[in-house]
Every structure is written in structure tokens, then in C-alpha cells.
Amino acid sequence: MLAAALRDGTAHRRTTFEVFARRLPEGRRYGVVAGTARFVEALAQFTFDESALTAISDFCDRETLAFLAGYRFRGDIDGYCEGELYFPGSPVLSVHGTFGECVVLETLALSILNHDTAIASAAARMVSAADGRTMIEMGSRRTHELAAVAAARAAYIAGFTGTSNLEAQRTYGVPALGTSAHAFTLLHTDRDGPDERAAFKAQVEALGVGTTLLVDTYDITQGVANAVEVAGQDLGAVRIDSGDLGVLARQVRAQLDGLGARNTRIVVSGDLDEYAIAALRVEPVDTYGVGTSVVTGSGAPTAGMVYKLVEVDGLPVEKRSSHKESHGGRKQAMRTCKDTGTILEEVVYPYGRRPQGESGRDLTVDIMRNGEPTAEFDLAAARERVKEGLLSLPWTGLKLSRGEPAIPTRIISPPSHQE
Amino acid sequence: MLAAALRDGTAHRRTTFEVFARRLPEGRRYGVVAGTARFVEALAQFTFDESALTAISDFCDRETLAFLAGYRFRGDIDGYCEGELYFPGSPVLSVHGTFGECVVLETLALSILNHDTAIASAAARMVSAADGRTMIEMGSRRTHELAAVAAARAAYIAGFTGTSNLEAQRTYGVPALGTSAHAFTLLHTDRDGPDERAAFKAQVEALGVGTTLLVDTYDITQGVANAVEVAGQDLGAVRIDSGDLGVLARQVRAQLDGLGARNTRIVVSGDLDEYAIAALRVEPVDTYGVGTSVVTGSGAPTAGMVYKLVEVDGLPVEKRSSHKESHGGRKQAMRTCKDTGTILEEVVYPYGRRPQGESGRDLTVDIMRNGEPTAEFDLAAARERVKEGLLSLPWTGLKLSRGEPAIPTRIISPPSHQE
Numbered sequence: 001m002l003a004a005a006l007r008d009g010t011a012h013r014r015t016t017f018e019v020f021a022r023r024l025p026e027g028r029r030y031g032v033v034a035g036t037a038r039f040v041e042a043l044a045q046f047t048f049d050e051s052a053l054t055a056i057s058d059f060c061d062r063e064t065l066a067f068l069a070g071y072r073f074r075g076d077i078d079g080y081c082e083g084e085l086y087f088p089g090s091p092v093l094s095v096h097g098t099f100g101e102c103v104v105l106e107t108l109a110l111s112i113l114n115h116d117t118a119i120a121s122a123a124a125r126m127v128s129a130a131d132g133r134t135m136i137e138m139g140s141r142r143t144h145e146l147a148a149v150a151a152a153r154a155a156y157i158a159g160f161t162g163t164s165n166l167e168a169q170r171t172y173g174v175p176a177l178g179t180s181a182h183a184f185t186l187l188h189t190d191r192d193g194p195d196e197r198a199a200f201k202a203q204v205e206a207l208g209v210g211t212t213l214l215v216d217t218y219d220i221t222q223g224v225a226n227a228v229e230v231a232g233q234d235l236g237a238v239r240i241d242s243g244d245l246g247v248l249a250r251q252v253r254a255q256l257d258g259l260g261a262r263n264t265r266i267v268v269s270g271d272l273d274e275y276a277i278a279a280l281r282v283e284p285v286d287t288y289g290v291g292t293s294v295v296t297g298s299g300a301p302t303a304g305m306v307y308k309l310v311e312v313d314g315l316p317v318e319k320r321s322s323h324k325e326s327h328g329g330r331k332q333a334m335r336t337c338k339d340t341g342t343i344l345e346e347v348v349y350p351y352g353r354r355p356q357g358e359s360g361r362d363l364t365v366d367i368m369r370n371g372e373p374t375a376e377f378d379l380a381a382a383r384e385r386v387k388e389g390l391l392s393l394p395w396t397g398l399k400l401s402r403g404e405p406a407i408p409t410r411i412i413s414p415p416s417h418q419e
Numbered sequence: 420m421l422a423a424a425l426r427d428g429t430a431h432r433r434t435t436f437e438v439f440a441r442r443l444p445e446g447r448r449y450g451v452v453a454g455t456a457r458f459v460e461a462l463a464q465f466t467f468d469e470s471a472l473t474a475i476s477d478f479c480d481r482e483t484l485a486f487l488a489g490y491r492f493r494g495d496i497d498g499y500c501e502g503e504l505y506f507p508g509s510p511v512l513s514v515h516g517t518f519g520e521c522v523v524l525e526t527l528a529l530s531i532l533n534h535d536t537a538i539a540s541a542a543a544r545m546v547s548a549a550d551g552r553t554m555i556e557m558g559s560r561r562t563h564e565l566a567a568v569a570a571a572r573a574a575y576i577a578g579f580t581g582t583s584n585l586e587a588q589r590t591y592g593v594p595a596l597g598t599s600a601h602a603f604t605l606l607h608t609d610r611d612g613p614d615e616r617a618a619f620k621a622q623v624e625a626l627g628v629g630t631t632l633l634v635d636t637y638d639i640t641q642g643v644a645n646a647v648e649v650a651g652q653d654l655g656a657v658r659i660d661s662g663d664l665g666v667l668a669r670q671v672r673a674q675l676d677g678l679g680a681r682n683t684r685i686v687v688s689g690d691l692d693e694y695a696i697a698a699l700r701v702e703p704v705d706t707y708g709v710g711t712s713v714v715t716g717s718g719a720p721t722a723g724m725v726y727k728l729v730e731v732d733g734l735p736v737e738k739r740s741s742h743k744e745s746h747g748g749r750k751q752a753m754r755t756c757k758d759t760g761t762i763l764e765e766v767v768y769p770y771g772r773r774p775q776g777e778s779g780r781d782l783t784v785d786i787m788r789n790g791e792p793t794a795e796f797d798l799a800a801a802r803e804r805v806k807e808g809l810l811s812l813p814w815t816g817l818k819l820s821r822g823e824p825a826i827p828t829r830i831i832s833p834p835s836h837q838e
Contacts (some may be wrong), residue, residue: 001602008621111567115566292721
């Protein structure tokens with residue numbers, strides 16, 4: 001595409017590409033934008049070195065190779081902040097520049113936004129279901145080794161308390177949290193058999209009584225007894241990773257209380273998703289450890305966003321063969337709400353033509369101008385945005401069951417060419 | 420865990436950790452191992468530099484930091500080759516060394532194997548459904564930006580023809596294939612309206628008549644007419660990306676034949692998965708472009724493998740609180756088959772104790788000895804293994820519908836300690 005557009009001169013036309021989702025994942029009522037900051041960061045490094053140019057020299061002509069050798073994005077970007085809710089048709093990101101400089105960004109923009117948004121959107125449902133309890137993201141081992149780092153970040157944006165992924169702490173400052181594995185208990189086995197107490201003793205000596213002991217390697221009741229015997233009544237927490245977690249949490253709570261370990265918390269883990277988390281809400285659970293379901297988007301591993309050319313030299317363009325697929329023209333968006341703060345409608349309008357007399361919060365912000373970032377990215381602010389976003393939803397929007405988007409999207413068409 | 424094990428001396432015990440799947444993703448009949456070579460490659464770089472050590476110095480004691488500063492895996496690894504089929508309980512990878520050197524590899528091993536295996540397993544079903552037709556992996560934009568590269572590699576192992584991901588070509592030599600996007604056609608729009616012919620002309624001039632023209636931006640029948648008019652009867656291919664692909668493929672085939680473009684191929688794309696691919700088998704489709712479903716594992720984005728301590732100082736260990744979860748002891752595996760080559764059973768036995776008098780193909784090979792790779796990794800060989808593996812399945816194993824694993828796994832327990 002780039003080669004052909006350079007050849008016929010169209011590569012230099014001014015274009016706008018828009019990132020949006022035609023629909024939310026099936027049955028979802030809202031999505032949470034994440035990845036924008038990672039995209040801006042990646043964009044700064046999106047250049048073509050000798051090795052890259054050599055790799056494509058077989059099928060790229062000289063003009064294309066020369067274009068890529070000098071490539072650096074110098075256009076403008078605007079869109080939604082990280083942590084903002086989005087709905088079908090929300091113009092999550094708009095990229096402005098020449099066709100040549102914008103078209104090569106499709107995969108970078110979509111990979112990052114589709115992945116991070118999928119995780120944040122699933123994570124927000126879990127956070128909402130957990131109703132204020134501590135949430136540890138521990139799914140690194142169930143997704144690609146670097147996707148894991150981005151997933152920890154996205155889950156944190158959505159409201160998770162921390163992650164077991166140390167690289168996410170180093171790279172993004174996501175708080176590192178963790179427990180121990182069955183392997184550590186099993187390690188304390190010799191010819192006389194297993195010795196759970198020795199494992200607990202070693203852990204407490206290394207990490208103090210505030211640590212979390214995993215009590216379900218052999219017999220849970222014995223495990224809890226061993227844990228309190230070794231660590232005392234000030235033991236930080238016990239973790240249960242198997243069995244009927246609700247029943248076990250109640251039993252373990254009673255046992256801990258009976259042993260005087262009233263402040264020892266209960267951590268549960270083991271194939272938890274938003275539904276299992278919600279079902280455990282009535283149980284004496286203090287912390288959820290969530291793995292597979294959060295890093296795989298709990299049934300929706302991609303946000304399904306697309307990157308579509310919507311404007312060429314000021315003219316709106318759109319695919320015609322299936323009419324509802326895209327809406328031409330550069331856009332902005334705002335969200336209307338009731339006096340109570342409950343949101344009513346996503347209003348998407350042609351750039352610079354904010355509907356007169358309608359009040360609403362502006363959603364589109366400047367992200368980049370002339371290739372330089374203009375927005376500040378702050379995980380704490382993104383977390384705050386998710387929190388406010390969830391509070392702003394109509395009550396049906398928080399339901400975990402399958403349904404329609406929580407609010408409708410109204411897309412205002414650009415003025416016709418005659419205007 | 421590492422800190423506590425270093426403190427009480429158990430970190431130096433000789434251990435075996437095993438990577439296996441307790442079950443296949445729901446309804447799947449087989450899985451395809453992928454990622455082993457990437458894991459071995461990553462392992463060579465798995466060390467802790469100053470920056471990494473500083474990042475964890477808050478909560479790691481001096482002995483732990485010193486251990487990590489000098490860390491390099493020096494143990495042994497054996498397991499299944501890439502491209503090998505696997506079933507529940509197959510010992511896909513066994514890692515041998517001290518507890519300290521093995522326990523820190525859990526996330527690295529599982530991330531890579533769970534991701535790549537999930538993709539290869541889904542991709543193999545698609546390849547099988549496509550029955551020999553060309554398959555292009557084009558899902559990069561629907562998964563994390565680096566997971567995309569690994570996904571292209573895994574899909575290629577499973578039998579895909581190539582990928583639209585250029586980085587996968589550069590890094591792994593996966594053939595790069597691709598078409599153009601609607602954006603390119605839409606770009607050719609001016610005040611007089613869209614000009615599809617101009618777009619096709621530019622593409623043919625840059626890439627020759629062997630290129631693939633995307634014909635469904637406006638009206639497909641007109642698009643096909645324009646394509647043949649511009650490129651002539653030797654046009655390489657047309658792509659259809661929307662609508663009822665079966666019906667459209669037939670119409671377009673008839674139109675192309677009528678225009679004398681009898682050798683022009685038809686490429687279809689647009690939310691294809693193994694079921695859609697199978698449904699199009701009777702249609703005149705030459706090439707499938709597959710995106711979202713392959714890079715997200717078509718409903719099973721992770722293989723769900725675990726990394727479990729199974730042996731300590733020669734003693735088998737296993738979690739007891741839920742009996743079926745793991746089987747202690749270091750293992751090897753073989754696969755029995757009928758004279759026709761159809762496979763019968765996965766036999767998993769204690770290391771070095773191959774069942775007497777049973778014939779079968781050995782599945783466990785040396786991968787690393789004393790921290791040095793001993794296996795050669797070759798994508799062509801892995802592709803061949805998948806091909807042979809699919810041929811070896813009993814016919815029910817190739818069914819796309821939900822079912823049981825194609826063959827049972829027999830796990831032979833280690834001899835008791837008294838022996």
C-alpha cells in the first residue's frame with residue numbers, strides 16, 4: 001500500500017485514521033480504554049533501522065525504503081484518556097497526518113489498544129464484583145511473556161491492587177504483591193515424608209509473620225493449624241487455592257478465629273473470574289488472586305477495535321459495501337449525563353462542531369501534536385477515571401449478565417459537501 | 420520462596436519441575452506443542468542485571484540478591500518437540516536442577532508455552548479444516564504487539580502458509596504474505612468522489628498484475644470488473660472481506676471466469692475461524708486470511724499448562740488435597756499406535772522405566788544439558804511433525820465438534836519407596 005501510494009503521489013494526502021470498536025464484546029455493557037500511553041511510548045521508537053530495511057528490501061522499492069529510512073511520526077493524535085469508559089462507535093483514538101505516515105501505524109496502534117483495553121475492560125468487571133476487596137493480578141504465566149507485563153498494567157488501571165509480575169513493578173510502578181506456591185511446601189519433603197511446618201517456618205523466618213501462607217497443599221484444616229502454630233496469632237494471611245472456596249473460606253475463618261488469629265486475612269485463588277468473585281461476595285474473603293481470566297480478557301481476549309481511514313484531504317470517506325461499518329470524517333466526542341451524574345448518551349460529532357446547547361463532558365483530548373506527546377500519562381489518574389466511570393454508569397451498566405451497552409451512542413454525520 | 424529456601428538450605432535440593440496440562444481446552448481433542456525453542460532462547464537471556472536487582476532490592480535479602488546476580492540456568496531440560504501433539508498429562512517439558520534455579524523459571528516457561536501452544540493448537544484445527552488451501556495469518560492487530568510475532572510463528576508451525584507480520588519474517592523466517600486494506604482504496608477519493616480504478620491502477624503499477632486486489636470497498640461486482648479491467652486476465656487474486664463469503668465467492672468466481680480471468684484466485688477474510696473455514700470448503704475459495712480467531716486461540720487463549728514440582732532429591736512429591744491434580748516423579752512418555760499408524764494411547768512412565776514389551780514412539784527428547792541446548796530447533800521439522808501428527812489421529816480426533824481427547828493417557832506411577 002505504501003509503495004503504491006508513494007508511486008502515485010497519494011501517500012502525501014492529509015488523512016485521519018480513527019480507532020474505534022463497532023461493538024463491545026458480546027454482552028458487555030461498557031469497555032475501559034487502556035494502552036494509549038504505551039502506544040505513545042512505542043511510537044517514539046517506531047523507526048526503521050538498517051536491519052529492518054534489509055529485511056524488507058526484497059519486496060520494497062527504493063522510494064519506499066527511503067521513506068521508511070526517514071520515518072518518524074510527525075502528525076497529531078487525539079482521543080480518549082486511559083481509564084475512560086467507551087462504547088460502540090466511540091472515537092477512542094484519531095491519528096492525523098499524511099497517508100504514508102499514518103497507514104504504517106495500524107498494527108502498532110491496534111495491537112496495543114486491543115490488548116490493553118481487553119484486559120482493562122474485563123478487569124473492571126472483576127473490580128466492580130469484588131466491591132472494594134484487594135485484588136492481585138497473578139496471570140502472567142497464562143499469557144505471552146511480555147503481554148503479561150502490559151496486562152498487569154491494564155488490570156491496575158482498572159482498579160486491581162497489584163500484580164505478581166515484578167517487571168510490571170519495575171517498568172510501570174504497579175505494586176508487586178504475591179504469595180508462595182505449592183512447590184515451596186512440597187520442597188520440604190524428605191525420606192520421612194512431607195513437612196509442611198518446616199516450609200511455613202522457613203517462610204516466616206525469611207519474610208516475617210505478616211506473610212501469606214498457602215494452606216491447601218495437604219489437608220487444609222491441618223494446614224491452618226500448622227500456619228498459626230508456626231506464625232502465631234499475628235499471621236498476615238492464609239491462601240486457599242483449591243476446592244469449594246466459599247465453604248472453605250467460612251471453615252477457615254471459623255478456625256482462625258477459634259485459634260485467636262482474628263486479624264489473619266483469607267486470600268483465595270484458583271480460576272476466579274468476575275462471576276466467581278461476585279459469588280464469593282458474601283463469604284469471609286479478604287483478597288482475590290486472579291490469573292487466567294483477567295489476562296485473557298475473561299472470554300474477550302481482544303477489544304476488536306479497528307483502524308479506519310475516515311478523512312482524506314478534508315473529505316469524509318467510508319466503506320460503502322456494508323453501510324454500518326464506519327462513519328466518515330474526523331470526530332470528537334462528549335458524554336451527557338443527568339444532574340445526578342448518571343451518564344445518558346455518548347455523542348460523537350464532526351470535529352469542531354460540538355452540538356449547540358447540549359451539555360456534556362468532553363472526551364476527546366490532545367495526545368500528540370507534530371509528533372510530540374502533549375498529554376501527561378499518569379496511572380493514578382487513569383485509575384481514578386475508571387472509578388468515576390463505574391460510578392457514573394446507570395445501574396444496569398454494572399450487571400455482569402449479558403446485555404446491551406449501558407448507554408447509546410449518537411453519531412452526528414458530517415455536513416454534506418454542498419454546505 | 421527463593422529467599423526462604425536459600426535461608427533454610429532447601430534451595431539447593433535437586434528437583435524436577437514438570438510442565439503439563441491437566442486437561443485440554445474444553446471440547447478439544449488434541450493440542451499442538453509450540454514455544455519450546457522460544458523458551459530455550461529466552462533462557463539464555465534470563466539473568467538479572469543491576470537494574471533488575473535494584474528493582475527488587477526493597478524486599479529481597481542480600482543472599483537472594485547475590486544468588487540472582489550470579490544466576491544462569493545450568494540444569495537439564497527434556498520434553499516434547501515443537502509440533503508434537505499432546506494430551507492431558509503429557510509431560511511436555513521437564514526442568515531439572517536445584518530448587519533455586521528451577522523455581523524462578525515458572526513464569527518464563529509457562530508464559531511462552533501456554534501462549535504459543537494455545538495458538539498452534541487452534542491453528543492446527545484451522546489448517547485441518549482448510550484441507551490444503553493457502554492460509555495467511557493476519558491477526559497481529561488483535562493481540563499484544565509482541566505476542567503477535569510469536570503467534571505468527573506458532574501458526575506457521577501448525578501449518579499456516581505465512582503471515583502478514585513482517586517482524587515474524589525477520590525474526591523467524593516465516594514467509595510474509597499480505598494484501599491491501601480498504602484504506603488504500605478509500606484514499607483514492609477526491610471532490611469528484613471515490614476512484615477505485617485509480618487505487619487498483621496504483622497497486623498494479625507498484626506490485627505487478629500478480630497482486631491481490633481488494634474488491635469489496637464499494638460494490639463487489641463493479642470492484643471485480645474494475646480489477647480485471649485494470650490488471651487484465653492475469654490478475655493474481657481478488658480479496659473479499661465482508662458479506663456472505665460463500666455466496667460471494669461463487670458469484671465472483673463466475674464473474675472472473677466470464678471475464679477470462681480463470682486463474683485469478685479468490686482470497687476471503689473477515690472473522691474466519693475453524694468452523695467458518697470448514698463451512699467454506701465447498702466454495703471456490705483459494706486462500707483464507709485468518710485474524711482474530713487464530714491469534715486468540717479460537718476460544719482458548721491459553722493452553723492452561725502448569726509447572727509443578729514433581730520430584731525432590733529423587734523422591735516423588737505431589738499435592739494431596741485434591742488427588743488428581745498432579746502425579747509425582749520425573750517422567751518420560753511414548754505413544755503407541757496401530758500398524759496403520761493410527762495412534763492408540765499416550766503412555767507416561769517414570770523416568771528410565773520404559774514399559775517392557777510395549778512398542779511405541781518415544782516422545783521425550785533431550786533439550787538442554789548443563790544449561791546448554793542439545794536439541795536443534797527447526798521450523799520445517801516442527802511443521803512436518805504437526806502434519807504427521809494430524810495424519811496419525813483416529814478420525815474422531817479431527818472432528819471440530821466438542822469431544823474427548825482423541826486418545827487416552829495412561830500414567831504409570833513411580834515405584835513405591837519400599838522397592
